[in-house]
Amino acid sequence: MDMRPRSHPTYLAFVVHRVSGLLLALFLPLHFWALGTAISGEARLDGFLRWAENPLAKAAETILVILLAAHLAGGLRVLALEFLGWRSRQKDMVAASAGIALLVGLVFLLNVV
Amino acid sequence: MAEAASLTVSVWRGAEQGSFARFEVPARANQTVLDVVTYIQRELDPSLAYRFACRVGMCGSCAMTVNGRARWTCRTHVRKVVDADGALELRPLANLPVIRDLAADLAPFFDKWSRARGTFQPKDAPDGAVPEDFAVVPPASKQRREADAGIECIGCAVCYASCDVVAWNDEYLGPAALNRAWTLVNDVRDGGRAERLDAVAGDAGCHSCHSTQSCTERCPKNLDPSSAIAGLKRALFWDTLLGRR
Numbered sequence: 001m002d003m004r005p006r007s008h009p010t011y012l013a014f015v016v017h018r019v020s021g022l023l024l025a026l027f028l029p030l031h032f033w034a035l036g037t038a039i040s041g042e043a044r045l046d047g048f049l050r051w052a053e054n055p056l057a058k059a060a061e062t063i064l065v066i067l068l069a070a071h072l073a074g075g076l077r078v079l080a081l082e083f084l085g086w087r088s089r090q091k092d093m094v095a096a097s098a099g100i101a102l103l104v105g106l107v108f109l110l111n112v113v
Numbered sequence: 114m115a116e117a118a119s120l121t122v123s124v125w126r127g128a129e130q131g132s133f134a135r136f137e138v139p140a141r142a143n144q145t146v147l148d149v150v151t152y153i154q155r156e157l158d159p160s161l162a163y164r165f166a167c168r169v170g171m172c173g174s175c176a177m178t179v180n181g182r183a184r185w186t187c188r189t190h191v192r193k194v195v196d197a198d199g200a201l202e203l204r205p206l207a208n209l210p211v212i213r214d215l216a217a218d219l220a221p222f223f224d225k226w227s228r229a230r231g232t233f234q235p236k237d238a239p240d241g242a243v244p245e246d247f248a249v250v251p252p253a254s255k256q257r258r259e260a261d262a263g264i265e266c267i268g269c270a271v272c273y274a275s276c277d278v279v280a281w282n283d284e285y286l287g288p289a290a291l292n293r294a295w296t297l298v299n300d301v302r303d304g305g306r307a308e309r310l311d312a313v314a315g316d317a318g319c320h321s322c323h324s325t326q327s328c329t330e331r332c333p334k335n336l337d338p339s340s341a342i343a344g345l346k347r348a349l350f351w352d353t354l355l356g357r358r
Contacts (some may be wrong), residue, residue, distance in 0.1 A: 004181025005207075005275055010326035078324055082348060087262075087340040090326060 013094040019075040020067040027064060062109055069104035073097035120195065122149055124161065125204040130210045133157070133202070140199065146186035147175050148199065148214065150336065153157050163215035170333065173269030177215050178204040183274040185333040206274040222270045229290035230312045233297060236304030247300045260299040262291045263341050265334050272328035272338050284317035288328035288338035295341035298348060310349055310358060319345040 037044045051057065077093045080086045086093070120140050123133040136153050154161040165175035169190040175188050179194050180202050195201055195286040197345055209217040237244040250257050272288035273279055279287050286294075294313050296304050313319050319342045328338040 002181055005178075005331075006182065006277070006325075006326065008327070008330045010324070014323055014325040038271060067172065081324060081340065083350075085340065085347065087337055090329070111243040 009094045010053045011076055013077070013097065016070055016098075017078070020071040020074070022069060023067055024064075061103055065108045066101050066105035070097065070101035073100040116171065120149060120191065120199050122153065122201045122203065122214065124150075124153065125211075126161075126214055128213055131214075132212075140191070140245065144191045146177070146179050146189045146191055146201070146203070147185070149191060150177075150186065150203065161215070171267060173267035176206055176274070176333075178202075178207060178268040180273065182309050183207065183271040183331055185269055185271065188333065194351055198322050206270055208274050208276065208279045209270065217226075217274075219268075219270055222273050222289070222329075223321050225266070225286045225290040226268075226293055228312060229286045229294040229318075230305055230309040231290055231293040231297065232305075233267040233300065234303055234305035236302055239304060250301055254301075255302055256299040259344065260296045263296045263336055263338070266336055267291060268332060270335065271331050271333055272325060275327040275331040277325060277327065278323060281318065282321060285321050286317055286319075288342065291322075292336065292338040292341040295344050298345065307358060310345070310352065313345050319349070322346075 034045075034048055037048050052061070074097050077097050080093070081090070118140055120138045122136045122138050124136060125131055126134045136157050138149050138152050138157075141148070147168065150161070150163050151165075154163065163175075163177070165187060166172040167174075168187045169183060173185070175186045176183060178184075179186065179189060180196065180200075182194075183206055185192070189200065202216060205211045205215050205217040209219060210220060212218050235244065237248070252261075256279075266289055268289060270289065272292075276285075276288055278285050291313060294309050297309060298306055322339070322342045324339055324343070326339040329336070329340070334340065349358075
């Protein structure tokens with residue numbers, strides 16, 4: 001695919017929004033499975049939570065949080081464009097959405113991990 | 114920065130199937146891409162097909178793909194788009210049938226303006242009669258400002274060629290036709306609002322837009338078709354929710 005016509009911030013924001021949405025959708029079954037372990041017994045859930053303490057799982061968790069924040073912030077940007085008619089400063093809004101996503105990731109790293 | 118003495122220009126030759134021909138064109142100060150194409154056609158290869166008319170950014174007929182991006186060539190200076198090694202790549206506009214060489218067939222593009230009900234339908238004179246008086250449309254009114262924001266479209270199809278949704282869905286009406294529809298939805302003299310909103314509400318209409326905003330990014334007139342499409346989505350949402358359609 002020729003990226004030359006697509007190399008601008010709002011296109012990148014579109015790709016991030018789509019890809020984060022897809023990855024979150026793929027994560028959802030895992031999330032429900034983890035919650036489901038609570039039904040089948042405390043020991044099983046504790047076992048899973050202990051496994052989730054390993055650094056690789058924590059790193060994946062941080063990426064997941066950033067994806068979620070990016071999807072939320074990007075979605076709010078599109079809603080503002082479509083429902084409020086915010087025409088101007090779209091690139092600034094893309095930058096702000098990216099900033100919010102990274103900030104949320106940082107807060108997660110500092111407070112939770 | 115020293116400029117190269119000549120430009121290496123790759124020009125698409127053929128129709129849908131074809132290949133690039135290479136030309137050496139003397140580099141000049143303040144040269145536009147259209148100047149380069151005209152030089153090739155007049156001095157190097159008279160069989161080259163391309164399209165232009167006004168040369169001053171009014172008619173919208175000279176748009177081509179220049180180094181991968183759709184642009185109006187008469188107002189695009191070579192020095193702004195040329196590669197560091199003096200290379201230019203010229204293709205016809207994307208998302209449209211190619212007639213020959215650099216001339217794309219704009220018929221599908223304008224057909225979609227018709228399908229989006231892009232024709233003004235006077236409310237006071239539906240049978241074509243001349244209204245008795247001029248309509249007074251205050252310039253500061255919200256609707257007038259919405260219409261003014263999109264009215265300067267020259268129909269160059271740069272937005273249409275830059276839109277991924279057009280590439281994915283043949284039927285999609287495209288940014289220019291939807292922008293035109295939005296200017297008319299906001300024209301208080303127009304009586305075709307309901308039919309026009311119906312025409313743009315389908316699978317090929319405004320709801321297919323993914324707001325990548327390539328149209329707004331590339332529009333040479335600095336219009337904002339993406340926001341016009343958002344306006345249509347908004348109008349349809351509220352009209353549907355409030356039972357007005």
